[in-house]
Amino acid sequence: MTLVPETRPERLQVSARLDQLPLTRKHGRVLVGSGLGWALDAMDVGLISFIIAALAQHWQLDRGETGLIASMGFVGMAIGASVGGLLADRFGRRQVFALTLLVFGLATGASALVGGLTILVILRFFVGLGLGAELPVASTYVSEFAPARIRGRIIVILEAFWAIGWTASALIGYLVVPAGENGWRWAFAIGAIPAVYALIVRWGLPESPRWLVSRGRYGEANRIVAELEQAANARQATATTNDDDEKPTDAPTTTAAPIAATAGERLKTLWSQEFRLRTFSIWLVWFCVNFAYYGAFIWIPSILVDAGFPLVKSFGFTLIITLAQLPGYAVAAWLIEVWGRRLTLSVFLVGSAGSAIFFGTAQSEGAIIAAGMLLSFFNLGAWGALYAVTPELYPTSLRGTGAGWAAGVGRIASIIAPLLVPVMLAAGGAGLTFTVFAGFFVVAALAAWGLNDRRGLALDER
Numbered sequence: 001m002t003l004v005p006e007t008r009p010e011r012l013q014v015s016a017r018l019d020q021l022p023l024t025r026k027h028g029r030v031l032v033g034s035g036l037g038w039a040l041d042a043m044d045v046g047l048i049s050f051i052i053a054a055l056a057q058h059w060q061l062d063r064g065e066t067g068l069i070a071s072m073g074f075v076g077m078a079i080g081a082s083v084g085g086l087l088a089d090r091f092g093r094r095q096v097f098a099l100t101l102l103v104f105g106l107a108t109g110a111s112a113l114v115g116g117l118t119i120l121v122i123l124r125f126f127v128g129l130g131l132g133a134e135l136p137v138a139s140t141y142v143s144e145f146a147p148a149r150i151r152g153r154i155i156v157i158l159e160a161f162w163a164i165g166w167t168a169s170a171l172i173g174y175l176v177v178p179a180g181e182n183g184w185r186w187a188f189a190i191g192a193i194p195a196v197y198a199l200i201v202r203w204g205l206p207e208s209p210r211w212l213v214s215r216g217r218y219g220e221a222n223r224i225v226a227e228l229e230q231a232a233n234a235r236q237a238t239a240t241t242n243d244d245d246e247k248p249t250d251a252p253t254t255t256a257a258p259i260a261a262t263a264g265e266r267l268k269t270l271w272s273q274e275f276r277l278r279t280f281s282i283w284l285v286w287f288c289v290n291f292a293y294y295g296a297f298i299w300i301p302s303i304l305v306d307a308g309f310p311l312v313k314s315f316g317f318t319l320i321i322t323l324a325q326l327p328g329y330a331v332a333a334w335l336i337e338v339w340g341r342r343l344t345l346s347v348f349l350v351g352s353a354g355s356a357i358f359f360g361t362a363q364s365e366g367a368i369i370a371a372g373m374l375l376s377f378f379n380l381g382a383w384g385a386l387y388a389v390t391p392e393l394y395p396t397s398l399r400g401t402g403a404g405w406a407a408g409v410g411r412i413a414s415i416i417a418p419l420l421v422p423v424m425l426a427a428g429g430a431g432l433t434f435t436v437f438a439g440f441f442v443v444a445a446l447a448a449w450g451l452n453d454r455r456g457l458a459l460d461e462r
Helices: 009-020 025-058 063-091 093-111 117-143 148-175 183-190 193-204 209-214 218-231 263-269 276-297 300-306 311-323 325-335 341-361 365-392 396-450
Strands: none
Touching: 009 209, 009 218, 025 063, 025 093, 025 117, 025 148, 025 183, 025 193, 025 218, 025 300, 025 311, 063 093, 063 117, 063 263, 063 396, 093 117, 093 183, 093 193, 117 148, 117 365, 117 396, 148 183, 148 311, 148 325, 148 365, 209 218, 209 396, 263 396, 276 341, 276 365, 276 396, 300 311, 300 396, 311 325, 311 365, 325 341, 325 365, 341 365, 341 396, 365 396
16 A cells, blocks of 8 residues: 655645635635625525425426425536545545536536436436535635644635525525526526636635645645745745756655545545544544434425415525524634534534424524524524534544545435435424434434544644
């Protein structure tokens, strides 16, 4: 098995310099550039919940067929997340990020032209393929730029762009989808915007310096860090930056376990003695959170319609519920650097469990809205903490693979949940369905305590 040392002088130099930086405009550019892609992803995922409710009426689809539309997207997401992480460790964060936006943007735009269920289901697979790869790659990318002291907060802010995208989807769902028989087509057309944005990402953002160092491209890494230092009015980088093949001299070395260099070896390393507990724990958290989140939020508009609310009114309720995501992210962003990763994640998951039970038993309009807002608040705060902790669990050469496969395992649950929701609704209504979701949130809260809490530590520390 081919192994390379994970801790080298040049890696330590780049890591230390990145962690010593204050937050600069260039950091903001990386965050906003990645965050807009994140928001566009959320807009696509959110739109499908409204479109499913509309297509059920326009095409006379049963719950099995609408569940298939939702689940096929998640099949693509499971594959995309797993493959995307491997590709990001091999070819770079920025390249894969741009490719994923292009794939799901084009597939979403093409969905506006379909005339039947079969083609739509096929296109949803490709949408999911791009979307599933993008999210773990983007969180890995931004985490590798963020200074250690505020890294968790930065990733929660990145995840907060999800609320912006989901709110946009709710607005489109409320204003565009019900506007006519072809409203859902216009909604899909709007979702094609990421195809254009992919070009901006590809040429407008720098590659991760930590990844460049892991591939031996020291000159490129030093130049990018020097630009960040210049933006912060810091001292110029002391290392020379003439070419990608330079080697630093006389820097202290440290000893660390080696990391696998090939894709197959990286996958095996996830289950080595050093990483197996955190891998098992993060996979379990991802699985449970995906099951409960997508099972609930993909079906909420349809559940409200089935409860007797008109289509437009149920979409309006969903829009109000969605707005509670933003304060959830804000509170999680503050707490994650105060309480740490594990406590913040577990508290928000327990809050999600209580909110799910409340929603499942709510009867009046006011109770439905209040319960839905609490579920949004706690669940999306938990998502922010989860995306913050996941890239921190693994070293740079393993980070994309570790984050991607955790997300991929989670997407298996997101495939299963939309298919099981109609069965659970038929068996016991919303009360049983949301009690099951609460149980998954509780299991995730317990599994969170098997994770390493790396608040304030350098990413490359094991």
